[in-house]
Amino acid sequence: MIVTDVLVIGAGPAGSSAAKHAALNGAEVLMIDKKSEIGAPKRCGEGVSKEGLKKLRIEPNPRWVTKELSGVRMVSPNGTDVVLDDEKVKLPEAGYILERKVFDKYMAMDAGRAGVQIMIKTLATGIERDGDGIIVYAEHMGYSLKIQTKIVIAADGPESRVGRWAGLKTSMKPKNMESCAQFEMVNVEMEEPDCIEFHFGSVAPGGYAWIFPKGDDIANVGLGILNTVTDKTAYQHLLEFVDQCPATQNAQPVELNIGGDPVGGLIKELLADNILVVGDAAGMVNPLTGGGIASGMTGGLIAGEVAAKAIKNNDWSAKGMEEYKNRCQEEIGDSFKKYLKAKDYMLSLTDEELNTIAEAFRDSDFESINTTELLKKLVKISPKALLKLGKLF
Amino acid sequence: MIVKEWCMYCGECAGLCPRNLIEVRETSLIFHEEGCKDCRICIQICPVEALEK
Numbered sequence: 001m002i003v004t005d006v007l008v009i010g011a012g013p014a015g016s017s018a019a020k021h022a023a024l025n026g027a028e029v030l031m032i033d034k035k036s037e038i039g040a041p042k043r044c045g046e047g048v049s050k051e052g053l054k055k056l057r058i059e060p061n062p063r064w065v066t067k068e069l070s071g072v073r074m075v076s077p078n079g080t081d082v083v084l085d086d087e088k089v090k091l092p093e094a095g096y097i098l099e100r101k102v103f104d105k106y107m108a109m110d111a112g113r114a115g116v117q118i119m120i121k122t123l124a125t126g127i128e129r130d131g132d133g134i135i136v137y138a139e140h141m142g143y144s145l146k147i148q149t150k151i152v153i154a155a156d157g158p159e160s161r162v163g164r165w166a167g168l169k170t171s172m173k174p175k176n177m178e179s180c181a182q183f184e185m186v187n188v189e190m191e192e193p194d195c196i197e198f199h200f201g202s203v204a205p206g207g208y209a210w211i212f213p214k215g216d217d218i219a220n221v222g223l224g225i226l227n228t229v230t231d232k233t234a235y236q237h238l239l240e241f242v243d244q245c246p247a248t249q250n251a252q253p254v255e256l257n258i259g260g261d262p263v264g265g266l267i268k269e270l271l272a273d274n275i276l277v278v279g280d281a282a283g284m285v286n287p288l289t290g291g292g293i294a295s296g297m298t299g300g301l302i303a304g305e306v307a308a309k310a311i312k313n314n315d316w317s318a319k320g321m322e323e324y325k326n327r328c329q330e331e332i333g334d335s336f337k338k339y340l341k342a343k344d345y346m347l348s349l350t351d352e353e354l355n356t357i358a359e360a361f362r363d364s365d366f367e368s369i370n371t372t373e374l375l376k377k378l379v380k381i382s383p384k385a386l387l388k389l390g391k392l393f
Numbered sequence: 394m395i396v397k398e399w400c401m402y403c404g405e406c407a408g409l410c411p412r413n414l415i416e417v418r419e420t421s422l423i424f425h426e427e428g429c430k431d432c433r434i435c436i437q438i439c440p441v442e443a444l445e446k
């Protein structure tokens with residue numbers, strides 16, 4: 001039997017952040033992951049905001065940053081584009097494109113340096129309450145293991161099962177899970193190679209398509225869709241997008257990534273006695289952008305600090321760790337509510353409305369536009385689109 | 394459940410299974426089918442159509 005204070009299940013960005021901060025705050029921590037290589041295969045477009053990393057006090061490292069970005073190019077269904085420059089407009093998600101396979105490993109290494117024990121190729125298969133602690137059943141290279149712990153941090157990603165083993169309602173609904181497919185490609189000919197690119201409309205029903213440049217002629221070309229609004233799979237939509245998009249006419253794939261991205265906002269029950277849920281498993285993904293690296297790591301930081309405090313106070317009941325819920329709501333959940341509304345608005349627009357809006361804003365000086373002017377412009381170009389916006393707020 | 398050879402073990406099906414019956418290993422999927430109510434969500438949402446009843 002292995003005995004520890006805190007067991008983190010899952011060594012993605014959220015789990016490594018949780019493990020590191022629990023250890024830095026004095027807890028004995030074990031982190032396990034079922035994979036033989038942390039970070040691989042990636043399930044990610046690899047975009048992360050500078051602001052997000054700065055808040056986490058993580059210095060960008062040339063070993064895992066592939067590209068620094070200077071703006072965003074948004075493309076409507078008929079190809080009309082609006083380019084927002086990072087110097088002029090504050091863009092929360094503009095930042096870096098990572099090499100996730102290296103980044104995730106580095107985050108786990110940081111946890112290791114902080115004193116966390118790491119076991120890879122170790123799959124959690126079930127949990128059982130044991131007095132005021134928990135026994136986690138696991139498998140490692142053909143051996144069955146029992147891990148006795150006071151606190152479990154469930155950082156097991158979008159396929160999360162651990163929270164549900166503990167009786168929490170963490171399962172996602174199809175309308176809240178973007179189904180994603182992505183190629184990493186070479187020979188990509190981008191109009192603005194220093195910008196991340198978003199394509200909206202029926203090209204990706206219920207979501208959007210993206211091109212995230214990784215330097216030279218390399219880019220992640222992908223999309224997320226909602227299966228509740230299309231009969232095709234994410235992969236089929238991706239093939240159509242690559243076939244039609246001007247930037248990918250000569251592009252060739254070198255990697256295929258697929259996966260779910262939970263975009264329904266924070267789950268209601270983030271904790272129970274002995275359990276904290278973090279990252280994708282807890283819905284810590286920006287509902288508008290689908291980005292979950294920085295928010296998941298923020299949740300991880302909070303979980304790590306709260307778990308270590310609970311160990312010090314000898315109280316790992318849900319009540320004793322309630323601070324986790326409040327801080328997550330304040331630092332992550334509140335902003336997600338705004339993004340959920342913005343997403344609902346975006347998804348309510350038809351291809352024609354998106355085209356009209358893009359055409360009207362194409363040559364706008366966003367630096368000097370305020371909210372009133374923005375609304376005035378919107379009412380002029382598409383009263384219907386404004387009405388939809390009004391209904392949401 | 395038949396898991397096709399091109400399944401990439403992304404786990405989207407496991408996250409959406411209402412009864413928590415799908416175990417995603419590094420290179421295999423295990424369905425605990427005894428509790429399955431045949432809702433077929435796993436089949437519908439697979440990004441690469443790798444599941445078949």
Ligand SMILES: Cc1cc2nc3c(=O)[nH]c(=O)nc-3n(C[C@H](O)[C@H](O)[C@H](O)COP(=O)(O)OP(=O)(O)OC[C@H]3O[C@@H](n4cnc5c(N)ncnc54)[C@H](O)[C@@H]3O)c2cc1C
Binds near residue numbers: 034122123159181278
């Ligand atoms: C196609 C796609 C593109 C995306 N693009 C972006 C982007 O550009 N920017 C961004 O910020 N976010 C993006 N996201 C979301 C982002 O990838 C996730 O939000 C992020 O990886 C979540 O981190 P996590 O640590 O919660 O989970 P994960 O990174 O999924 O890590 C979970 C870990 O838990 C392990 N695990 C699971 N179950 C068990 C078990 N039973 N036992 C042991 N280990 C287990 C897994 O092996 C995995 O390593 C994208 C997602 C997809 C699908």
